[in-house]
Amino acid sequence: xxxxxxxxxxxxxxxxxxxxxxxxxxxxxxxxxxxxxxxxxxxxxxxxxxxxxxxxxxxxxxxxxxxxxxxxxxxxxxxxxxxxxxxxxxxxxxxxxxxxxxxxxxxxxxxxxxxxxxxxxxxxxxxxxxxxxxxxxxxxxxxxxxxxxxxxxxxxxxxxxxxxxxxxxxxxxxxxxxxxxxxxxxx
Amino acid sequence: xxxxxxxxxxxxxxxxxxxxxxxxxxxxxxxxxxxxxxxxxxxxxxxxxxxxxxxxxxxxxxxxxxxxxxxxxxxxxxxxxxxxxxxxxxxxxxxxxxxxxxxxxxxxxxxxxxxxxxxxxxxxxxxxxxxxxxxxxxxxxxxxxxxxxxxxxxxxxxxxxxxxxxxxxxxxxxxxxxxxxxxxxxx
Numbered sequence: 001x002x003x004x005x006x007x008x009x010x011x012x013x014x015x016x017x018x019x020x021x022x023x024x025x026x027x028x029x030x031x032x033x034x035x036x037x038x039x040x041x042x043x044x045x046x047x048x049x050x051x052x053x054x055x056x057x058x059x060x061x062x063x064x065x066x067x068x069x070x071x072x073x074x075x076x077x078x079x080x081x082x083x084x085x086x087x088x089x090x091x092x093x094x095x096x097x098x099x100x101x102x103x104x105x106x107x108x109x110x111x112x113x114x115x116x117x118x119x120x121x122x123x124x125x126x127x128x129x130x131x132x133x134x135x136x137x138x139x140x141x142x143x144x145x146x147x148x149x150x151x152x153x154x155x156x157x158x159x160x161x162x163x164x165x166x167x168x169x170x171x172x173x174x175x176x177x178x179x180x181x182x183x184x185x186x187x
Numbered sequence: 188x189x190x191x192x193x194x195x196x197x198x199x200x201x202x203x204x205x206x207x208x209x210x211x212x213x214x215x216x217x218x219x220x221x222x223x224x225x226x227x228x229x230x231x232x233x234x235x236x237x238x239x240x241x242x243x244x245x246x247x248x249x250x251x252x253x254x255x256x257x258x259x260x261x262x263x264x265x266x267x268x269x270x271x272x273x274x275x276x277x278x279x280x281x282x283x284x285x286x287x288x289x290x291x292x293x294x295x296x297x298x299x300x301x302x303x304x305x306x307x308x309x310x311x312x313x314x315x316x317x318x319x320x321x322x323x324x325x326x327x328x329x330x331x332x333x334x335x336x337x338x339x340x341x342x343x344x345x346x347x348x349x350x351x352x353x354x355x356x357x358x359x360x361x362x363x364x365x366x367x368x369x370x371x372x373x374x
Contacts, residue, residue, distance in 0.1 A: 002304070002329040009231040010328045010341065012257050012303065012348035013200045013361065014224060037201060037224030038353070039236045042317035044196040047234055049226045070199050076365050080372025116199065117189070126313055128322060130229035135315060141197050142189040149355070154197060156352040156359065161199035163350070163361060165343040166225070168336070169368040172343065174200065174350060175360030178263050182356060185267025 009035075009166055016079050016162040016171065019048060020067035020100075020110045020117075021059040023087065028100035028109035030092045031056040032083030034164040035131060036068070044138040046118060049131035055087040057132070064122040065106035066136055069114035072160040073173045079162060080171070105139045115144040116159050196222075196353055203266050203349040203358065206235060207254035207287075207297045207304075208246040210274065215287035215296035217279045218243040219270030221351040222318060223255070231325040233305060236318035242274040244319070251309040252293035253323060256301035259347040260360050266349060267358070292326045302331040303346050 014034040021029050036048035046068055050057045060066045071079040078096040085092065093100045098111035103119045110117040120136025127133075147158035156174060163172040178184070201221040208216055223235035233255055237244045247253045258266040265283040272279065280287045285298035290306045297304045307323025314320075334345035343361060350359040365371070 001332060002299075003332050003335065005328040005330055005340070007231050007325050008328045009225050009228050009325065010303070010305070011202065011225050011233060011255075012341075012343050012346050013202055013350055015198065015200055035225045035227070037234070038196050038198050038222045039234060039320050040222070040315040040318040041196050043315075044194050045315055045318075046198065047224070047226060047320065068198075073365060077372045080366070080368055080370070082372070084369055084372060112189075116197070118197070124313060124315070126311060126320075126322070128227040128230075128232055128311070131227040131232075133226050133234065133313075133320075133322070135313070135320070138194050138196065141192040141195045143192055145188060145190050148190065152192070153354045154192075154199075156199050156354060156357070159199050162365065163200055164368065167340045167343060170343075171365040171368060171371070173362030173365055175362040178260060178349065178358040178360055179267070180357055181267055181351065182271055183267070184358070185264045185269070185271060 013163040014166055016071060016164050018069035018071055018079060018082060018114060019056055020108050021056050022063055022108060023059050028093055029056060029087035030082045032079055039135060045123060046120060046136050046138055047133050049133045051131055060122060060134060063107040065108040066120050067103060067108045067110040068118040068120060069110050070116040070159055070161050071114050073162060076162055076171050115147045116154055117142050200350040201353055203258060203351050205256035205258055205266060205269060205301060206243055207295050208243050209250055209295060210246045215280055216243060216274035217269045219266050226322060232310060233307060233323050233325055234320050236320045238318055247309060247321060250294040252295040253307050254290060254295045254297040255305040255307060256297050257303040257346055257348050258301050260349055263349055263358050302334045303341055304329050
């Protein structure tokens with residue numbers, strides 16, 4: 001029997017994403033977002049939703065670009081901190097010790113210490129309510145060579161991403177491999 | 188040093204979602220989606236992207252409603268199977284043994300055996316490319332009482348959601364608790 005919980009923002013899992021952008025003074029900034037995900041295979045696109053009140057919002061609208069970094073479990077404190085302060089007041093790169101790297105493809109920075117990053121140009125914006133959905137076209141995915149498998153693709157266990165639990169505002173790690181997709185369910 | 192992987196659809200984690208809809212004959216159907224996530228807090232909304240070629244696409248456009256179920260680790264075979272066949276040819280509820288339940292709030296079904304479900308009405312559609320993004324307003328979240336904590340909110344460890352790894356098309360479980368959000372990163 002199911003119990004009604006009301007109209008709540010609950011989903012399992014949600015990601016922990018570090019969104020990189022430049023402000024008007026070219027100061028690099030990061031924000032933490034859990035409201036996001038892949039939204040198209042061709043062209044490869046990612047959606048992330050921001051409140052208009054955030055410092056990153058206007059930066060992304062002006063530069064029409066952003067990066068999406070996937071922090072690892074060992075960076076959970078930095079990822080959380082980045083989500084609790086505003087780039088209006090703080091230089092989050094300086095505070096976390098993260099090194100800003102200017103993307104060579106889009107007008108946005110990312111943190112060198114974050115092993116996996118997507119470089120995106122702003123393709124669409126869709127105002128929904130408190131949040132506006134930004135669709136970014138993935139111009140490139142970049143990965144530290146240390147987290148690549150022999151086949152050249154990133155190893156999710158080496159990236160060791162963080163999972164956000166919106167029900168109890170907690171962070172979790174990734175669990176063990178369960179099986180191959182498009183395979184384990186075939187009879 | 189980061190290596191360029193090209194414009195690829197990679198993100199960690201992505202979810203495994205069972206999207207429920209009715210076709211024209213009122214036959215309940217499910218599809219598996221990994222391209223989705225929460226996209227607005229107020230009103231609470233979820234985005235999920237579908238290819239126009241899927242059977243669910245036209246069903247959702249016509250009914251203006253869908254459900255989003257979060258299968259547990261023990262249902263990984265069913266979730267995978269549902270992503271490998273079309274509702275045009277197969278009754279996926281019958282094949283998996285899942286029991287269709289008609290939502291009392293939106294014109295769409297969900298699987299009774301899936302412990303957590305969102306009931307959504309279609310609020311926006313945004314054509315991106317191969318995929319079209321559907322924004323659903325979450326009218327209700329429903330959860331089996333067996334996965335609720337004492338505070339009445341779902342326990343992510345009891346839901347035991349599946350994580351999809353798009354880099355190697357694999358499924359993973361959820362890992363251990365790492366810390367409290369808006370807390371662990373405060374100095």
